Structures are given as structure tokens and as C-alpha cells.
Amino acid sequence: MFDLEKFLEEDALEIAGRTFKSRLIIGSGKFKSFQQNKEVLEASGAEIITVAVRRVNITDPNKENLLDYIDPKKYLILPNTAGCYTAEEAIKTAMLAREATGINWIKLEVIGDQKTLLPDMEETLKAAQFLVKEGFVVLPYIFDDPVYAKKFEDVGCAAVMPLAAPIGSGLGLQNPYNIMFIKESVSVPVIVDAGIGSAADIPPVMELGVDGVLTNTALAEAKDPIKMAIAMRHAVIAGRLSYLAGRMPKRTYAVPSSPLKGVPYKS
Structure with a gap:
């Protein structure tokens, strides 16, 4: 019998020597409160939560602080x-x-355009080079560009995070081929970041063989963030299992699902 918990442990995501059972990463922006963010994180099963330092407080202990709600010993x-x-x-x-x-x-x-929030790849690469030398574990948000993805790996980034679509757009995966090319071109984990709109957008991404998915706005702006978090938790697992299971080939014409041997031919 298939043991899901055992599978999740054995199929753990590894980044910079640290392992995670969940391949879902969530953000901390746009939630109604830190308490809601905590509840969504718990429901999602995610073990990594991103925090925009300029927008969400984790540095000033004298103000309401996200770290008062989320245990750094339990989550990254x-x-x-x-x-x-x-x-x-x-x-x-x-x-x-x-x-x-x-x-x-x-x-x-490092954003290059305020309207689209698309990354400035040159500035991002410059910052990545410096931060890696300073001992940081760097996970850069990048275009779905396999050439640049390789450059980020070469300077020492621990993973690459290509966009599925513009940040907060909810458009879902726009260019599966480039994501596939990135996965083929680098050996570090590929975490698809930005553009996820709902749980339904996740399996097609995971079925490409990527290592994980990050989402924020799709959770924070859902009518019921908790239910969406639970749906995304299962969507990541379903997409990962589907990829590992191997899909059937696509065909132009129908093929009977039952054997025809012994069935009388009718003209």
C-alpha cells in the first residue's frame, strides 16, 4: 500500500543542504493580519515562508512582528x-x-519595471554575485530564461525562481517550454514563482518536473484563504506524483480502453 507520509519524507526537497517535505512555499504579503497568515501557513503544509523585509516587519521587535506568530524553529x-x-x-x-x-x-x-514588476536580470545577477560571496543562500526571482538561469547557478545561487506569469497576475503558467528548458539547463532546484492564481494552476507546473512552487497573492486574495491553502497543499502533491508516475502519450486518434481481442468485427 502506498504510504504518502513516507513518500513525502523520501522525496523531500533539498535546498543548500536543508530538506523540506513540502514543495509549496508561501508568502506573507496582503493578508488581513499576521494571525491569518499563520493559519494559512499551517493549512498549506508549507515549511518556507517568504517575507518582504521592506513591507512586513521581522526586524523591529518594538512593533507587531511576524516572528511573534510564526516560529523560526519550525519554519524557514x-x-x-x-x-x-x-x-x-x-x-x-x-x-x-x-x-x-x-x-x-x-x-x-530586483525589479526592473514598476508597472509589470518584472525582474531586472542584470541588477539581480550583480546582487547575487555579491551576496553569494558574503555567505548568503541566494534564491533569485528571474525571468523564465534558461540562459540566465544557468548564469545564476554558475555564480553560486542555491536555486532559481523563474516566474510563471507577472507577480500578482493570477494568469497561471504562460510558457511551459521555457520552464522545461530551465529545468534541463540547471542542476539546482527550480522553484516556479509568481503568477499562480488558484490550486488548479499548480499541477501543470509540477508536472513539468520542477522542484516546487511559490505563491502569495492567490492565497491572500482568495475568498477563503484557508480552503485555498489546503487545496494548494494537495495540488502540489498531486502534480508531483503525476510527474513521477509518467503520463500516457498524447494521440491524435482514439484508442479503445478495453482490449479488442475476441470481439467480433462489425463492418
């Missing part, structure tokens, strides 16, 4: 440089987060 708090538009800004934000929290992991974002 992944600081995020969201809102930065230059490598210098991102580096300063990462340094501030590490100094205040002791966390040396960083989700690196």
Missing part, C-alpha cells in the same frame, strides 16, 4: 528584497535582514 523564514530596484538596494536590504534576524537565506528580487 525567507527574507525577500521585494521593492528593490537596484542591486545596491537589494544588497542593503539583505544585509539588514541578516543583521536583525540572523537568517542568511535571501529571496533576491
Whole structure:
């Protein structure tokens, strides 16, 4: 009999030597409260939560702090440089987060355009090079570009996080082929980031063989974030199992699902 818990333990996601049973990562923006964020995190089964340091407080103990609700011993708090538009800004934000929290992991974002929130790849790569040398575990948010994905791996990033669609758009996966090419071109984990709209968007992403999915807005803006978190928890597992199971080939014409041997031929 298939043992799901045993499977999740044996199929754990590994990033920079740390393992996670869940391949779902969630964010911490746009929720009504830190308490709701905590409840969504628990319902999702995720073990990593990203925190935009410029927007969500984890550095000032004198103000309401997300770390009062989410236990860093139980979850990996992944600081995020969201809102930065230059490598210098991102580096300063990462340094501030590490100094205040002791966390040396960083989700690196350097935005190139305020309207689309698409990444500036040159500035992101510049920041990644510096932060890796400073001992950070760097997970960069990038275009679905296999050439650049390889460059980020080569400078020492622990994973790459290509977008499925623009941040907060909810459009779902727009270019499966580029995600496939990225997965083929790098050996570090590939975590698809941005653009997920609902649980239904997750299995097609996971079936490409990627290592995980990150989502925030789809949870925070759902009519019932808890139910959506539970749905996403199962969607990630379903997509991963489907990928490992191996789908049937697609065919142009119908093929009977029952054997025809011994059935009389009718003209």
C-alpha cells in the first residue's frame, strides 16, 4: 500500500543542504493580519515562508512582528528584497535582514519595471554575485530564461525562481517550454514563482518536473484563504506524483480502453 507520509519524507526537497517535505512555499504579503497568515501557513503544509523585509516587519521587535506568530524553529523564514530596484538596494536590504534576524537565506528580487514588476536580470545577477560571496543562500526571482538561469547557478545561487506569469497576475503558467528548458539547463532546484492564481494552476507546473512552487497573492486574495491553502497543499502533491508516475502519450486518434481481442468485427 502506498504510504504518502513516507513518500513525502523520501522525496523531500533539498535546498543548500536543508530538506523540506513540502514543495509549496508561501508568502506573507496582503493578508488581513499576521494571525491569518499563520493559519494559512499551517493549512498549506508549507515549511518556507517568504517575507518582504521592506513591507512586513521581522526586524523591529518594538512593533507587531511576524516572528511573534510564526516560529523560526519550525519554519524557514525567507527574507525577500521585494521593492528593490537596484542591486545596491537589494544588497542593503539583505544585509539588514541578516543583521536583525540572523537568517542568511535571501529571496533576491530586483525589479526592473514598476508597472509589470518584472525582474531586472542584470541588477539581480550583480546582487547575487555579491551576496553569494558574503555567505548568503541566494534564491533569485528571474525571468523564465534558461540562459540566465544557468548564469545564476554558475555564480553560486542555491536555486532559481523563474516566474510563471507577472507577480500578482493570477494568469497561471504562460510558457511551459521555457520552464522545461530551465529545468534541463540547471542542476539546482527550480522553484516556479509568481503568477499562480488558484490550486488548479499548480499541477501543470509540477508536472513539468520542477522542484516546487511559490505563491502569495492567490492565497491572500482568495475568498477563503484557508480552503485555498489546503487545496494548494494537495495540488502540489498531486502534480508531483503525476510527474513521477509518467503520463500516457498524447494521440491524435482514439484508442479503445478495453482490449479488442475476441470481439467480433462489425463492418
